Amino acid sequence: MLERRAFAADLDYGRAGPSRGEWAMGIEFRGVTKKYPDGTVAVDDLNLTIEDGTITVFVGPSGCGKTTSLRMINRMVEPTSGTILLDGADVRDSDPALLRRGIGYVIQHAGLFPHRTVLSNVATVPLLSGWEKRKARERAAELLETVGLPAELGKRYPAQLSGGQQQRVGVARALAADSPVLLMDEPFSAVDPVVREGLQDELLRLQSQLGKTIVFVTHDIDEAVRLGDKVAVLRVGGRLAQYGTPADVLRHPVDDFVAGFVGKDRGYRGLSFLSAGDVLVEDVPTVRVGSAPGESTDWRLAVNDEGEPRGWLPPSSTVDGDLSESDLLAGGSLYQQGTPIRGALDAALSSPASLGVVVDADGKAIGVVTARQVLDVIENHPQGVTR
Amino acid sequence: MIGEIIDWFTSSANWQGADGVPTRVLQHLGYVLLALVLASVIAVPIGLYVGHTGRGGVLLVGSGNVIRALPTLGLVTFLFLLFTDSDVAAIIGLVVLAIPPILAGTYAGLQAVDRAVVDAAEGMGMRGGQRLWQIEVPIALPLVLGGVRNAVLQLVATAAVAAYVGLGGLGRYLLDGLAILDYGEVAAGAILTALLAIVLDVVLAAVQRALVPRGVRLAEAGAKKEVSA
Numbered sequence: 001m002l003e004r005r006a007f008a009a010d011l012d013y014g015r016a017g018p019s020r021g022e023w024a025m026g027i028e029f030r031g032v033t034k035k036y037p038d039g040t041v042a043v044d045d046l047n048l049t050i051e052d053g054t055i056t057v058f059v060g061p062s063g064c065g066k067t068t069s070l071r072m073i074n075r076m077v078e079p080t081s082g083t084i085l086l087d088g089a090d091v092r093d094s095d096p097a098l099l100r101r102g103i104g105y106v107i108q109h110a111g112l113f114p115h116r117t118v119l120s121n122v123a124t125v126p127l128l129s130g131w132e133k134r135k136a137r138e139r140a141a142e143l144l145e146t147v148g149l150p151a152e153l154g155k156r157y158p159a160q161l162s163g164g165q166q167q168r169v170g171v172a173r174a175l176a177a178d179s180p181v182l183l184m185d186e187p188f189s190a191v192d193p194v195v196r197e198g199l200q201d202e203l204l205r206l207q208s209q210l211g212k213t214i215v216f217v218t219h220d221i222d223e224a225v226r227l228g229d230k231v232a233v234l235r236v237g238g239r240l241a242q243y244g245t246p247a248d249v250l251r252h253p254v255d256d257f258v259a260g261f262v263g264k265d266r267g268y269r270g271l272s273f274l275s276a277g278d279v280l281v282e283d284v285p286t287v288r289v290g291s292a293p294g295e296s297t298d299w300r301l302a303v304n305d306e307g308e309p310r311g312w313l314p315p316s317s318t319v320d321g322d323l324s325e326s327d328l329l330a331g332g333s334l335y336q337q338g339t340p341i342r343g344a345l346d347a348a349l350s351s352p353a354s355l356g357v358v359v360d361a362d363g364k365a366i367g368v369v370t371a372r373q374v375l376d377v378i379e380n381h382p383q384g385v386t387r
Numbered sequence: 388m389i390g391e392i393i394d395w396f397t398s399s400a401n402w403q404g405a406d407g408v409p410t411r412v413l414q415h416l417g418y419v420l421l422a423l424v425l426a427s428v429i430a431v432p433i434g435l436y437v438g439h440t441g442r443g444g445v446l447l448v449g450s451g452n453v454i455r456a457l458p459t460l461g462l463v464t465f466l467f468l469l470f471t472d473s474d475v476a477a478i479i480g481l482v483v484l485a486i487p488p489i490l491a492g493t494y495a496g497l498q499a500v501d502r503a504v505v506d507a508a509e510g511m512g513m514r515g516g517q518r519l520w521q522i523e524v525p526i527a528l529p530l531v532l533g534g535v536r537n538a539v540l541q542l543v544a545t546a547a548v549a550a551y552v553g554l555g556g557l558g559r560y561l562l563d564g565l566a567i568l569d570y571g572e573v574a575a576g577a578i579l580t581a582l583l584a585i586v587l588d589v590v591l592a593a594v595q596r597a598l599v600p601r602g603v604r605l606a607e608a609g610a611k612k613e614v615s616a
Contacts, residue, residue, distance in 0.1 A: 076510060101512030111507030115525045115600035124511050157602035159609040173511070183510075 025087035025180050025213060026052040027073060032082035034068050034238070042068040043238035046082070050230075052180070055207060055214040057228035059221055061261070065238030066217045070183050073215060074103045086181065101125050104174030104182035104212075109190050110166040112158035118144070118169050119154035125177040136176075143172040148202055164195035171203070175210075182214045189218065200226055221262050225250065225269060233258050247273040271342035271378065279344055279377045281337070281358050281367035287313055293323045299353035302328050307364040309334065309357045334359050337366065345374045391571030392578070401575075406559065408579065414555035415583060418546040422481035423539060429482070430489035431531070438497025438527070439519050447494055451487040459484050459545050467552045477549040484545055485538040492534015496527025525600050529607065532595045536588060543584040547576075557583070 027050040034043040043065040050056045058066035071077040072084055075096045084091045091099060112121050120127075122140035127133065144154055147168040158166055167187060174182055188196045200223065207214065218224055224231050225246040233241045233249060235257050242254045250270040253259040263269070285300045287293040289310050293300070300313040302323060311328030313319075319327050332350030335343045335358050347356030348371040355368035395401055402408050437443045463480035470476055500523050508518045524531075550558030560576025563569075 074510060076506075097512045097514045099512070100510055105507065105510035107503055107507055107510070109501075109503045111501070111503035113504060113508070113522055113526075113602075114501075114606040115522075115602040117602070128512055128517070157605050159602060159605040170507075 026050055027181065027213065027215065028085040029069070030083045030085065032069070032072060032079045032084060034065070034072065034077060035080045041238055043072070043079070046238070046240055048232060048240060048243060050213060050215060052087075052213045053211045054229040055216055055227050056230045056232060057216045057218060057224040058232050058234060059218055059224035059228075059261075060234035060241070061236060062219060063236045064234035066219075066234050067185055068238070069234070070185055070215055070217045073181075073183055074100045074105060076100075101129055101177055102179050102181075104177060104179045106167075106170045106174045106182065106184040106187045108186040110158070110170035110187075112166055112169055112173075114158050116157075117154065118149075118156050118158065118161070121158065121169060122154075122172045122176050124173055129177065139176060140172070143175050144169075146175065146206065147172045162195075163191045164199060167191055167199055168202070171206075175206075180213055182212045184214060184216045186217055186219070188223065189220065196223075203227065222269070225262075225272065233261060268342070268345075271345060272340045274341045274378065274381060276335075276337075276339070276341035276344045276374070276377065279341065279369055280373055281369060282373075284355060284357075284365075284368040286365070287323055289323050289325060289328075291322055293319050299355060301331075301353075301355075301357065301365060301368070303365055309359065309365040312351070312353050314352075331357060334363075335369065336361065341374060341377060344369050345371060345378075348374055388570065388574070391569075392574045395569075395571040395575045411555060411557050411559060412579065412583060414549075415543070415546050415557045415580070418477065418481060418549055418554075418556055419539065419542040419587075422478055422485050422542055422546070423535070425478070425482045426485035426489055426538060427535070430486045431493050434490045434493025434531075435497065435519065435524070438494045439515070439523060444494065444498075447490065451490055454483060455487045457483065460548050460551065463548050463552060473549070473552040473554050476552050477546075477554055480548060481542055481546060485542050488537035488541065489531075489534045492537065493527070493531045496530030496534075497523050499530060500526045526603055528599050529595065529603065532591070532598065536591045536595070539587050539591060540584055543580060543587060547580065 029046045029048040032043055032046040033041070035041050046065075046069060058069055060066050068077055072079050073086065073091065075091055075094075078092075086099075086103075112118075113124070116124075119137055119140045122143055123131075123133075123136040126136035126139055131139070141151055141154060144151060149165060149168055149172070153161070153165065153169075158169070161169065167190075170187065174184075188199045191199065203214075204227065216224075216227055218227075228246050230244065231246050231249050232243045235241045241261075242249055242258045244252075247270060249258065250262055250266045250273075253262055253266075259266075285296060285298050286303050287300045289302050289304050293313060295316070295318075296313075297315050299315055302310045302313055302325075304310050309331055310325055311331045313323070313328060317327070329352045332352065333343070333347050333356075335347035335356050337358055337360055344356055344358070347358070348354065348369055349356075351357065351368075353368075355370060356374070357365055358367050358369055360366050400407075404410070433447070437447045459480050462483060463476050466476035466479050467473065504522065504526065505518065508522045513521065546556055547558030547561055549556045550562045557576050557580045560572050560579070564572030564576060
C-alpha cells in the first residue's frame with residue numbers, strides 16, 4: 001500500500017546529464033587486480049573512470065567480479081595490486097571506518113539492523129560520526145520522506161516492513177551521511193518485479209535531485225540499461241568487456257560475449273533511448289462511458305468523464321442503452337507523450353485495435369499511433385538508436 | 388511413600404536450622420550462582436571472540452564436546468583428591484559443567500546474526516567493537532541467554548554433587564536420606580531440586596523477555612510465521 005510509485009512524468013527520460021551535486025566526486029580504478037589465496041582471480045587489471053554525479057552500473061554474470069570491484073571502493077575488500085582513487089586520493093590512505101562513513105552503502109536484502117527502529121537505522125552513520133542524537137533523528141526523519149516513506153514508519157522495526165519498504169529504508173540510511181558517493185550492491189534484486197520497477201523509478205528521481213556519484217551492481221541487463229548513465233559489462237574472470245553508455249552497449253556490443261549478455265532483443269531495448277518526438281498522433285473517434293454510443297464501423301476509444309481511456313469498442317458493435325465498461329475490450333498499454341518510443345511501439349502492438357493510445361501527463365487520451373508510424377520514425381532516425 | 392513425603396515437608400524441624408530447607412536451598416543457589424558467574428566470565432568472552440572473528444570455531448565446538456563428555460561426579464572426586472578442598476573441587480566441577488552451554492549459546496548467537504546485517508554494519512563504517520556491542524550482541528542475545536538457561540538447569544541438577552564431597556545444598560537430603568533409608572527425605576530433596584530449577588528458569592525467562600530488544604523478538608516471530616506458513 002505504501003509502495004508509492006513515481007509517476008513517469010517525474011522522470012527526465014532524456015537525461016542529457018544529471019545535475020551535478022556540489023559534493024560529487026569521481027572514482028578511478030587503476031590497474032586493479034584482486035586475486036584470492038586459492039588462485040581465483042576475481043578482478044583482473046581493471047582500469048575505469050567513473051564520472052562524478054553519474055550512475056555507473058557494473059553488470060555481468062556471476063563470478064565476473066562486479067561485487068568485488070564495488071567492495072574495493074570502500075575497502076570491504078582490499079585489492080591485490082593497483083590503486084583506487086576517490087576524488088583523486090588513494091582510498092588506502094584513509095582509515096577504513098572513516099572512509100566508509102563517507103560513502104553510502106546499500107546491499108541486497110537491505111541488511112537493516114533488526115533490533116533498531118527504522119529511524120535509528122537511518123540515523124546510524126550520523127550517530128557514528130558524532131552528531132547529536134536529536135539532530136541525527138531529525139535528519140533521519142527528513143530522509144524517510146525523501147525516499148517516499150511516511151513518517152510514522154520511523155517508529156517501526158524492520159520486521160514490520162515489506163521488502164520494498166526495507167529497501168527504501170536501506171537507501172535512506174545510505175543517504176544519511178550526505179555522502180557524495182553511493183555504492184549499491186544488487187539493492188533491488190530481492191524484491192518482486194513490480195516493486196523493483198518502483199524502486200528504480202524512485203532512484204532515478206532521487207538522482208535527478210541529488211546528483212550523487214552512484215556505483216550500482218546488478219546481474220540484470222535491463223536494470224543496468226534503465227539506470228545507468230554508463231554501463232560497465234564485466235566477464236567471468238573479472239575482465240572489463242565494455243564500458244560505455246547503455247545505448248552504445250546495446251547498439252555496438254564489442255564482441256559476442258557482450259552481444260550475448262545484452263540479449264537477443266537488444267534492438268527493441270535500444271528504443272528506450274530514442275525520443276518519439278516526431279511520431280504523428282492521430283485523432284480517434286471516442287465514445288463516453290455512461291452515454292449512448294450510437295453506431296459506427298470504426299474502432300472507437302471509450303473514455304470516462306475525465307477523458308481517461310477505459311477500453312475499446314469494436315466496429316459495428318451494438319450496445320443496449322448507455323455504454324458501460326463491461327461492453328468494452330480491455331485496452332493495451334498506454335503511451336505517455338514525451339517518453340521514449342519503446343512505449344509507443346508497445347502501446348500499438350498491445351492494443352486490440354492495433355492503435356496505440358497516447359495520453360498526456362495527466363492521463364487524458366489525446367490520440368493514437370500505429371506501429372507503422374512508429375517504425376517509420378525509427379527507420380528515419382539519422383543516428384539509428386542513440387541517446 | 389506420599390505420606391512420608393508429606394510428613395517430611397510438614398515437619399517443622401525440617402524448616403529450621405543448618406539442615407533446614409531455607410538454608411539448604413540458599414546453599415544450593417549459592418553454588419549454582421557462583422559457578423554460573425565464573426563460567427560466564429570464562430565462556431562469554433571466548434564465545435564473543437570466536438563468534439565475532441570467526442576464528443577457532445572448529446576448536447571451540449570440538450573442545451565443548453570433549454568437556455560435555457566429562458562425568459561431573461568423577462571430575463569432582465578427582466579434583467577433591469587433587470586439592471583436598473571440597474569447595475574448590477565442587478565449584479570447579481560445576482564451572483566446567485556450565486561452560487559448554489554458555490560457550491555454545493554465545494558462539495551460535497553471533498554466528499546466527501544475518502551476514503547482510505554484519506556486512507551493512509561494517510559498510511556503514513562501524514569499527515569491530517562497535518559492530519560487536521551495538522549490533523551483534525543485541526541480536527545474539529536470545530541464543531546467549533538460552534545458553535545461560537541451559538547452564539542453570541544443568542547446574543541446579545548437578546549441584547547436588549557438592550554433598551558428595553561433604554558440602555551442603557539440596558544434595559544433602561539425597562545422601563543423608565539414602566544413608567538412613569529415609570525415602571521421604573530423599574524424595575523431598577529431589578522435589579526441592581526440581582522446584583528450584585523451575586523457579587530459576589521462570590525468572591530467567593522473564594529476564595530474557597526484558598533484555599531481548601523488541602525488534603529482535605518481532606523478527607523471530609516473523610521468521611516463525613514464515614516457516615509455518
